[in-house]
Amino acid sequence: MQNMDADIKIESGVVVTCNAVGDILDKGCVVIKQGRIADIGTMEAMNSWTAKETIDATGCVVMPGLVNAHTHLPMSLFRGLADDIHLMTWLNDYIFPAEAIHITPETVRIGALLSCAELLLSGTTTCCDGYFYEDSVAEAIFETGIRAIAGQGVIDYPAPGVSDPSKNIAAAISFVEKWAGRNSLITPSIFCHSPYTCSRETLIRSRNEAAYRGVLFQIHVAETKSEYDQIVKENGVSPVAYLDIINVLRPGTLLVHAVWMDEEDRKRIADRGVSVVHNPESNMKLASGIAPIPELIEQGVTVGLGTDGSASNNNLDLFEEMDVAAKLHKVSRMDPTILDAETVLNMATAHGADAIGLGKVVGSLEEGKQADLIVIDMQKPHLVPMYHPISHIVYAAKGSDVRDVMVNGKVLVKDGRLLTIDLEKLFERVAEVGRLIKK
Amino acid sequence: MQNMDADIKIESGVVVTCNAVGDILDKGCVVIKQGRIADIGTMEAMNSWTAKETIDATGCVVMPGLVNAHTHLPMSLFRGLADDIHLMTWLNDYIFPAEAIHITPETVRIGALLSCAELLLSGTTTCCDGYFYEDSVAEAIFETGIRAIAGQGVIDYPAPGVSDPSKNIAAAISFVEKWAGRNSLITPSIFCHSPYTCSRETLIRSRNEAAYRGVLFQIHVAETKSEYDQIVKENGVSPVAYLDIINVLRPGTLLVHAVWMDEEDRKRIADRGVSVVHNPESNMKLASGIAPIPELIEQGVTVGLGTDGSASNNNLDLFEEMDVAAKLHKVSRMDPTILDAETVLNMATAHGADAIGLGKVVGSLEEGKQADLIVIDMQKPHLVPMYHPISHIVYAAKGSDVRDVMVNGKVLVKDGRLLTIDLEKLFERVAEVGRLIKK
Numbered sequence: 001m002q003n004m005d006a007d008i009k010i011e012s013g014v015v016v017t018c019n020a021v022g023d024i025l026d027k028g029c030v031v032i033k034q035g036r037i038a039d040i041g042t043m044e045a046m047n048s049w050t051a052k053e054t055i056d057a058t059g060c061v062v063m064p065g066l067v068n069a070h071t072h073l074p075m076s077l078f079r080g081l082a083d084d085i086h087l088m089t090w091l092n093d094y095i096f097p098a099e100a101i102h103i104t105p106e107t108v109r110i111g112a113l114l115s116c117a118e119l120l121l122s123g124t125t126t127c128c129d130g131y132f133y134e135d136s137v138a139e140a141i142f143e144t145g146i147r148a149i150a151g152q153g154v155i156d157y158p159a160p161g162v163s164d165p166s167k168n169i170a171a172a173i174s175f176v177e178k179w180a181g182r183n184s185l186i187t188p189s190i191f192c193h194s195p196y197t198c199s200r201e202t203l204i205r206s207r208n209e210a211a212y213r214g215v216l217f218q219i220h221v222a223e224t225k226s227e228y229d230q231i232v233k234e235n236g237v238s239p240v241a242y243l244d245i246i247n248v249l250r251p252g253t254l255l256v257h258a259v260w261m262d263e264e265d266r267k268r269i270a271d272r273g274v275s276v277v278h279n280p281e282s283n284m285k286l287a288s289g290i291a292p293i294p295e296l297i298e299q300g301v302t303v304g305l306g307t308d309g310s311a312s313n314n315n316l317d318l319f320e321e322m323d324v325a326a327k328l329h330k331v332s333r334m335d336p337t338i339l340d341a342e343t344v345l346n347m348a349t350a351h352g353a354d355a356i357g358l359g360k361v362v363g364s365l366e367e368g369k370q371a372d373l374i375v376i377d378m379q380k381p382h383l384v385p386m387y388h389p390i391s392h393i394v395y396a397a398k399g400s401d402v403r404d405v406m407v408n409g410k411v412l413v414k415d416g417r418l419l420t421i422d423l424e425k426l427f428e429r430v431a432e433v434g435r436l437i438k439k
Numbered sequence: 440m441q442n443m444d445a446d447i448k449i450e451s452g453v454v455v456t457c458n459a460v461g462d463i464l465d466k467g468c469v470v471i472k473q474g475r476i477a478d479i480g481t482m483e484a485m486n487s488w489t490a491k492e493t494i495d496a497t498g499c500v501v502m503p504g505l506v507n508a509h510t511h512l513p514m515s516l517f518r519g520l521a522d523d524i525h526l527m528t529w530l531n532d533y534i535f536p537a538e539a540i541h542i543t544p545e546t547v548r549i550g551a552l553l554s555c556a557e558l559l560l561s562g563t564t565t566c567c568d569g570y571f572y573e574d575s576v577a578e579a580i581f582e583t584g585i586r587a588i589a590g591q592g593v594i595d596y597p598a599p600g601v602s603d604p605s606k607n608i609a610a611a612i613s614f615v616e617k618w619a620g621r622n623s624l625i626t627p628s629i630f631c632h633s634p635y636t637c638s639r640e641t642l643i644r645s646r647n648e649a650a651y652r653g654v655l656f657q658i659h660v661a662e663t664k665s666e667y668d669q670i671v672k673e674n675g676v677s678p679v680a681y682l683d684i685i686n687v688l689r690p691g692t693l694l695v696h697a698v699w700m701d702e703e704d705r706k707r708i709a710d711r712g713v714s715v716v717h718n719p720e721s722n723m724k725l726a727s728g729i730a731p732i733p734e735l736i737e738q739g740v741t742v743g744l745g746t747d748g749s750a751s752n753n754n755l756d757l758f759e760e761m762d763v764a765a766k767l768h769k770v771s772r773m774d775p776t777i778l779d780a781e782t783v784l785n786m787a788t789a790h791g792a793d794a795i796g797l798g799k800v801v802g803s804l805e806e807g808k809q810a811d812l813i814v815i816d817m818q819k820p821h822l823v824p825m826y827h828p829i830s831h832i833v834y835a836a837k838g839s840d841v842r843d844v845m846v847n848g849k850v851l852v853k854d855g856r857l858l859t860i861d862l863e864k865l866f867e868r869v870a871e872v873g874r875l876i877k878k
Contacts, residue, residue, distance in 0.1 A: 076820075080830035084765075084779040118820035225773070284766035285834070287775040314834035315821045324763060326523075327723035328770075334664070336726040340523040381515075381557035382754045384866055385873025391519035395724070395753035400839035427823055434824025 006051040007409060008032040012043060013057025013375060014389050018064050018349040018364040022342060024389060030062060032371040035409035040365055055404065059379045061389050064364050065125025065372040065405060066318040067352030069277040070218075070256050070306025073129045073137055074103065074111030076118070077433055078311040087224055087286045095311065102437050103160035108133040110429050112140035115316060117418055117426070120146055122317045122399020125372040125407045126363075128254070128277070128306070128356045130191030130218050132160040134175050141186050145412045145420045147372060149356050150179070151191030151218050154206045156198050169206050176213050184370075184408065187358065189216040195239050196227045200246055207248045216254055216357050219243070222265070223257040224288045240265035249274050254355060256306070258296070259289040266292060270299040275355035278347065280325045282308035290332050293325070294339055304352030305344070317399035322348050326394055341394040371409035376401050445490040446848060447471040451482060452496025452814060453828050457503050457788040457803040461781060463828060469501060471810040474848035479804055494843065498818045500828050503803050504564025504811040504844060505757040506791035508716040509657075509695050509745025511570045512579065513542065513550030515557070516872055517750040526663055526725045534750065541876050542599035547572040549868050551579035554755060556857055556865070559585055561756045561838025564811040564846045565802075567693070567716070567745070567795045569630030569657050571599040573614050580625050584851045584859045586811060588795050589618070590630030590657050593645045595637050608645050615652050623809075623847065626797065628655040634678050635666045639685055646687045655796050658687065659695045663727045667699040679704035688713050693794060695745070697735070698728040705731060709738040714794035717786065719764045721747030729771050732764070733778055743791030744783070756838040761787050765833055780833040810848035815840050 008031075015028030017040070029046035031039040039046060075095075082094040108131065119127055126147040129137055134152040141148045152175035153159055154168045162168050172190045179188040190210040192198055198206070203219075210217035222228055222239040231239040240261055243249050249272035258269070258276045269276065278293050296303055305325060307316045322344045329339045353363025362372045376397060378386055383401065386392050405413035412420055447470075454467030456479070468485035470478040478485060514534075521533040547570065558566055568576055569590040580587045591614035592598055593607045601607050611629045618627040629649040631637055637645070642658075649656035661667055661678040670678040679700055682688050688711040697708070697715045708715065717732050735742055744764060746755045761783045768778045792802025801811045815836060817825055822840065825831050844852035851859055 077824065079821075079824075079835060080826045083827075083830050083834060084769075084776050086775055090775075114820050114823070121820060281766060284770040285775065287769040287773050287777075289773065290770060310821070310835075314830065315837075317821070317837070320759065320762075320837075323759075324766070327720060327763070328767075330523075330726040331723040331729060331767075332771075334726050334728065336525055336529075336724065337523055338726075379866060381553050381560060381862065382518075382749070382756070384553070384869050385516065385518075385876070387519045387873070387877055388522075391522050391753065395522060396518060396749075398754075398756070398759075398837055398839060400837060423820065427818060430823050434826070437824070438826055 004049050006031045006033045006038055006049050008053045008055060009046065009049060009051040010055045010057050010062055010375065013060045013062035015040065015365060016061055016063040016389050016393065017366065018346060019366050028062065030365060030373065032409045035371055037365060037367055037369050037371050039367055055375065057375050059377070060403060061376040061378055061393065063374060063376070063393065064349045064362065065374050065407065066123050066348050067304060067356070067363055068119060068124045068127040068306055068316065068318050069304030069352045069355050070279055070308055071115065071127050071129055071316060072131045072309035073115040073127070073140065074108040074131050075309030075311040076114045077102070077107060077111040077437060079314050081311065081437065087288065088226070090286070098437055099160055102433065103132065105133045105136040107433055108136035109139050110426070110433055112137045113143060113421060113426055114430055115310065116140050116144035116146045117421065117423060118316045120144060120405050120412050121402065121416070121418055122319065123374045123376070123402035123405060124316065124318050125374065125405060126353065126358060128218065132162065138179065138186055143421055145185070145407055145410060147185050147362065147407050149187045149189045149216055149358070151189035151216070153191045153193060154198065154202060155193040156202050169202065169209060172206065173209055176215055180213065180215070189218055191218040194220040194227070195242055196230055203248055204246050211250065211252065217252055218254045218256060219248065220256045221258060222260040225260060228260040238262065238265055240268055244268045244272065252357065257283065257288065257291065259283055259291045261292060266295055266299055269296065270301050275302040275304065277304045277306045277355055278325060279306045279308040280328050281321055282312040284328065286312055290328060294329055294333070297343065302351055302354045303347055304355035305347040318348050319398045322394045341390045344394050345390055372407050374402050375404040377403040443488050445470045445472045445477055445488050447492045447494060448485065448488060448490040449494045449496050449501055449814065452499045452501035454479065454804060455500055455502040455828050455832065456805065457785060458805050467501065469804060469812065471848045474810055476804060476806055476808050476810050478806055494814065496814050498816070499842060500815040500817055500832065502813060502815070502832065503788045503801065504813050504846065505562050505787050506743060506795070506802055507558060507563045507566040507745055507755065507757050508743030508791045508794050509718055509747055510554065510566050510568055510755060511748035512554040512566070512568045512576055513547040513570050514748035514750040515553045516541070516546060516550040516876060518753050520750065520876065526727065527665070529725070537876055538599055541872065542571065544572045544575040546872050547575035548578050549865070549872055551576045552582060552860060552865055553869055554749065555579050555583035555585045556860065556862060557755045559583060559844050559851050560841065560855070560857055561758065562813045562815070562841035562844060563755065563757050564813065564844060565792065565797060567657065571601065577618065577625055582860055584624070584846055584849060586624050586801065586846050588626045588628045588655055588797070590628035590655070592630050592632060593637065593641060594632040595641055608641065608648060611645065612648050615654055619652065619654070628657055630657040633659040633666070634681055635669055642682070642687055643685050650689065650691065655693055656691055657693045657695060660697055661699040662696040664699060677701065677704055679707055683707045683711065691796065696722065696727065696730065698722055698730045700731060705734055705738055708735065709740050714741040714743065716743045716745045716794060717764060718745045718747040719767050720760055721751040723767065725751055729767060733768055733772070736782065741790055741793045742786055743794035744786040757787050758837045761833045780829045783833050784829055811846050813841050814843040816842040
């Protein structure tokens with residue numbers, strides 16, 4: 001038998017692959033070479049591999065890093081600024097004014113660093129972001145080592161960094177051109193805010209620019225009843241139908257929220273091959289409504305899971321989001337068999353990666369994919385005994401149970417500590433910004 | 440100024456008192472003497488106290504330990520055994536058979552130890568339990584040092600330890616007589632399973648025995664639609680009305696779940712002065728329904744928060760339960776102002792303590808109450824900056840952020856480590872039991 005040299009072997013954990021057939025290896029081994037998964041199998045089958053470093057995962061679950069398919073990283077600075085109020089009050093009286101005064105390239109960088117730290121420490125290795133000053137978000141991505149889709153925002157209002165809305169699309173294009181193909185950690189995107197904050201022309205132009213450049217087009221849609229009513233009033237059709245009529249619904253479009261929809265809307269989404277990201281905790285907290293996720297999945301739509309920004313959640317822990325997603329739909333349909341644990345886990349891993357266009361790169365533990373994975377310590381009072389690993393991952397574990405985190409084969413979190421940035425120093429800067437915002 | 444000697448001073452934290460007016464001290468101090476809170480106030484106001492030991496809570500929140508008003512401690516052994524199925528399938532095909540084979544005094548002790556460890560490590564200092572072999576639960580309470588209401592079960596079926604159901608009430612009475620007034624950590628109670636598993640005679644007799652002995656009477660009621668239909672069919676009235684007619688609804692009764700109710704039922708509950716415990720995650724996971732909690736609170740009913748057993752949750756983290764409770768009702772009513780963070784925090788502290796009859800002893804940080812409190816480390820990426828401590832407690836923090844835990848002035852958890860029992864040894868025993876159950 002040939003002696004092959006790998007960089008890292010992760011040994012003896014319960015390996016939950018999240019591959020297409022849901023393989024779980026009771027005592028498995030993941031072999032990593034040059035940032036990729038070189039091989040995966042039972043401990044015995046991986047015997048021929050030698051490695052420079054081994055990580056003992058006895059008593060742990062090894063699984064793909066989670067994929068947070070929708071967030072606004074810099075908004076961690078506004079977490080808890082205002083809660084328990086209506087969405088429009090929250091946006092107009094708190095969030096938009098705070099953004100107007102306090103959002104600068106530097107605060108975007110600080111807020112994004114904070115969120116990337118939170119994501120990595122709670123087991124998320126890929127996120128899909130949409131905000132402004134996205135170059136500063138990119139800095140935070142590189143500093144922390146997380147993988148991200150980053151979308152520069154387009155909105156027909158003055159936005160942070162863009163006082164003239166007519167220049168928003170140009171700014172988004174220049175962001176995409178700057179980052180396309182430049183670094184494996186960052187994949188640029190265009191983030192168009194919504195059909196109620198962008199003109200028809202803006203929607204069409206920005207969608208076409210994204211298509212021309214082959215990048216993901218993210219858009220909030222049908223989040224609230226009031227948005228639905230407004231679009232129906234102005235255009236005579238639902239938000240989803242409106243986007244379809246102006247040809248925004250194409251493969252490569254990611255619909256965020258998608259709460260207020262009828263059967264015809266769902267059919268349009270399925271027929272056009274667009275993806276959806278579900279953000280149950282934000283939709284619950286803002287009382288937006290419950291998206292018809294089981295129906296979308298039934299119709300073959302690729303659905304990912306997101307936290308939304310931490311100001312409307314109020315954290316970025318995707319373990320919590322999985323748990324809530326599974327439970328919310330059960331009680332709302334009065335059917336405990338709906339959205340079972342495995343379906344939800346796939347939303348937060350392989351299907352989430354598919355939804356944001358990274359399904360060939362990450363989202364499952366398979367030979368050839370990038371080595372983005374996490375090791376969860378299951379030796380905790382709330383995680384023993386373990387009869388079914390997927391049940392524990394979805395219903396019992398939390399982000400704080402994540403012990404090690406790896407992106408591109410590089411260890412970013414070890415024994416629950418983030419290796420890439422100095423948190424104490426970051427917290428000092430965060431406290432300064434927080435004091436200004438609180439005033 | 441007099442120099443007074445205390446045992447412990449907890450200094451410089453943000454003190455969230457959960458007292459009747461919701462006082463929060465930005466830089467507060469809690470003084471502990473002989474297991475009680477001897478004094479509480481600003482750092483300056485507490486200057487005259489000296490103490491043998493000081494705990495620095497800079498950058499932390501200090502608050503009352505959480506009160507989990509409904510759980511079944513030993514059921515941690517069945518967590519994740521079966522999920523995503525109907526309640527009756529879950530009970531009849533998985534839980535009841537597993538209980539029949541595997542529940543013994545020793546496994547009850549092991550399962551309860553595991554749950555007490557989980558509760559303490561996630562910031563719960565008081566729980567209200569109902570199960571069988573409750574003497575073994577009491578052992579776990581003493582070993583770990585948690586405070587508990589413990590109710591020996593009454594059910595008209597053969598139950599663990601009681602093959603002849605007619606002896607269930609006698610067993611419950613003897614449990615109450617054994618533990619009443621014996622130790623401040625344990626307060627005995629009678630736990631009557633439900634109106635659909637107990638005869639009218641059993642309900643009346645066990646309620647009277649509880650009243651005669653002045654102990655809490657816990658009962659599951661109106662959990663599912665099928666229970667509701669069955670009671671209506673058999674008795675011509677709703678489950679709550681049925682309990683009222685047979686005089687079970689009296690002060691000192693704790694109604695668990697209380698999901699399926701109409702306006703008249705709610706009025707009966709309010710008029711009779713009985714308390715309710717809300718278990719949103721279990722009700723969601725089993726698709727039981729959504730209890731009318733905002734209405735009950737509006738009508739002046741004392742409502743606590745519980746996790747239910749960890750087999751239907753699937754953890755005992757009351758921080759998660761607070762978060763989900765606040766969000767579930769917002770989305771189900773389409774009103775983001777419902778069940779605000781402070782209301783939910785009170786359910787998990789002062790009101791929960793009131794609901795289980797311990798409101799004069801614990802549930803808030805006030806002079807004279809027992810020193811049951813927790814210190815939460817807020818220097819985490821998901822908890823800075825902090826604009827409003829209650830927002831972070833309910834919407835952003837989790838059990839794993841709890842640094843120190845104290846019951847009766849005794850430190851049980853320090854720097855996230857449980858001091859009272861050896862977890863590694865416990866996990867070995869748990870693994871043995873788990874292997875038998877898995878077979």
